[in-house]
Amino acid sequence: MTATIADNNVGSARRVPVTRGYRFELVKLVSQWRIRLLVLACWIVPALFVAAVSLQSTLPTDTLFGRWMHATGWAGPLVTLGFAGTWALPLLVSVVAGDVFASEDRLGTWRHLLVAVRSPRRIFAAKALAGLTVILLLVAGLACSSTVGGVVAVGNQPLVGLDGHLLTPADAAGKVLLAWLCALAPTLALAAIGLLGSIALGRSPMGLLLPAIAALAMQLAQMLPLPVAVRLALPGSAFISWNGLFTSPVQVGPLLIGIVVALVWAVAATALAYLLFLRRDFTNPAYDGSGRRAITTGLVPLAGLTALTVGVVAVATPSTGSGIEQDKVQRSVATAFAHLYRLQTEQLHRPDVTEAQLRVTAACNKGGGQVAPKGPGNDWRCVVTWHLPGVNAPGTAIYQLDVTADGRFVADGDGPKEVNGYFLVRTPAGDTPNPLWQFDGNVELLDTTPKG
Template sequence: MARGYRFELVKLVSQWRIRLAVLACWLAPGLFVAAVSQQSTLPTDTLFGRWMHATGWAGPLVMLGFAGTWALPLLTSLVAGDVFASEDRLGTWRHLLVAVRSPRRIFAAKALASLTVILLLVAGLACSSAAGGLATVGNRPLVGLDGHLLTPSDAAGRVLLAWVCVLAPTLALAAIGLLGSVVLGRSPMGLLLPALVALAMQLAQMLPLPVAVRLALPGYAFISWNGLFTGPAQLGPLLIGIAVGLVWAVTATALAYLLFLRRDFTNPTDDGSGRRAVTAAVLPLAGLVAAGVAVVAASTTATATGSGITQDKVQGSVATAFAHLYRMQTEQLHRPAVTEAQLRATAACTKGSVRVAAEGPGNDWRCVVSWHLPGVEATGTAIYQLDVTADGRFVADGDGPKEVNGYFLVRTPNGDAPNPLWQFDGNVELLRTSKG
């Protein structure tokens, strides 16, 4: 087994496209993060992109969002989607069976070799982007999605944990790649299958699906890692996403293993792309989706039957983030310190017309935040326009007054500085609202 694993690993690493992918994953993210962190314009439409000037830990999170959307699906297609199909194209199955004499060991060696390369690629993306951010900006505190400030050590731990969490959906895509490589043989669709599945899951996450359906898809952990950067952490959706991804990884790998053992290697025209094999691969995964939806709906709160985005949750998230960021602005302006409890910040949010129920995603949310300062009788108010996406993420855009959130800079004793209350990212927990 050990010799077979080394043999398959050498075969993978000897391919020029695999070497190029490894080199790109270990160099390109760091160069990209370093270059973007020095630009005057930041990718504010990307989660944590607006903080790339403030801390080096924002860079690996921006790269994580890009990797979950594009890089990891393509890399799993490149590695796992071709590990069996390459033998069909080269016609080397009979030679390999004569040398190894065990289809079980061949499958295990190929699966482990592809897993090793994928882990190497993911580690390169994480380490390179973190190194680029720290070298360019420095080891500084990170602002979480609810506005609270994470210490450099806490930010480092959560960034590492976020990258570890996305291994579950990555393994699911890799297992789908193994299954497609076995079932479709020399067909190019086997190579593209993980990328196509990932694209379908991304499109599904953009739709206003019920929470139970959203969480039952194997790629949900690609976006639910943002729950690590709230206080307290929103672990429910993340743990469900990880569990679903691992179940998909085990199921797809088991299906690939069974179909591989049933294959007739004595027939050179049999490349595993028969109708029976496709049926045996597609129907179990479709059943897995249905079972996942039923289990998630039965084991979570009643909000799992709807969008999970309600008026109370949006108001609580906006008020909490505003209170944390107001303290940051107070420190910038060297005003007397104030706590979140003293501010007593609240938010009143509406969506579209007053005749429309204030729930669900949309860019027509409007919130009025109110707060109180110690020793001041007047109540402060600020207006925000919100764009809430179907996965619970929102961007709050300040709409006045100017001295609070109506301008992107604030005048400090040390000069102009970015206004933390002008625009900020937030997250609504879809399953339930955490206390705190």
């Protein structure tokens, strides 16, 4: 009997409410030793990791906000979020959502479950909600644990944003919470892909690995110099675009687009999984998925959705190409340098100056001026110029930039040594990290000003 026949045959019988089925499925999930181990690890390991790294002499400076883990406890949860979006969350989603339906195929318990619940639709809802609950519990554990570990180990100090401006502890806490909430959207998209794979591929291990494979493919795509429209139309872009929360003004455009695209993917993949589940054959104990239906009901619609979102984003956004252009890089470097110069001035107890007084500008080229100044690459070079009140001669500093395809850059100081030549600066309170020696920044990929 198919799902439709089962519904007709038991139409007069009393069906189990979704809430009761949800509790049953949740208990089944939580009773598994691997789920319990994952929950325990997510609520304990990040705190220990962040606290241990924050107390080390060597910091993960190649990770966003990693260089500030000695300075504030609010850098720890952001480092954890960067790692979670790349590796942890796709793997956790695979274990939970990628196996929530396939486990019944391995155990051969579909017929027993249908007799007990009497509705494939309610079974789907109960399993999807139970899997979502466990995933939210895991994400909450990662966020809370890493935050507690950072604040306890380092303290509740201000956080330096991606453009060099200082966020108060309260502002940093709110931005950290918002960043983790934004990461839920691509997590839900991966969870929906996991549900689809768990139903379409049955007992096949590929169903379990599908969310991780999809996340890996999206990460590889983000590393390529793709057009802005293609980059933002991928459901995993919100794992990266939360960086825009830590600039002033907030780079909200890419983040909102990434969240909307991820939620559309979550709804579409869940709907496809639901339709595929209602059409499957529960009478065959050796059922191992339907390859043809997996392609026609799963792969083809999602490929069409990708093309549609790329087209919509391309029409809705004015940016073209990679989105990384000379004027954007120059503005980002100049803004970050101005903020960080004031921070260094405060460290050295020099007279305070404002950004307006400094009048910082940056002149950047790529490949020594031999190539067009646009696109990602590690061959960007910028000369920063600033002015001090009462001083006729302007100050200059040189930076070598490594700009990645997602707009993030690392500016490495290349002199003069009094400004950015040393990792530490000598202050009356002792040696402290030099904020101008090396700093992270973010180029907004979308155009915010109309072209004349």
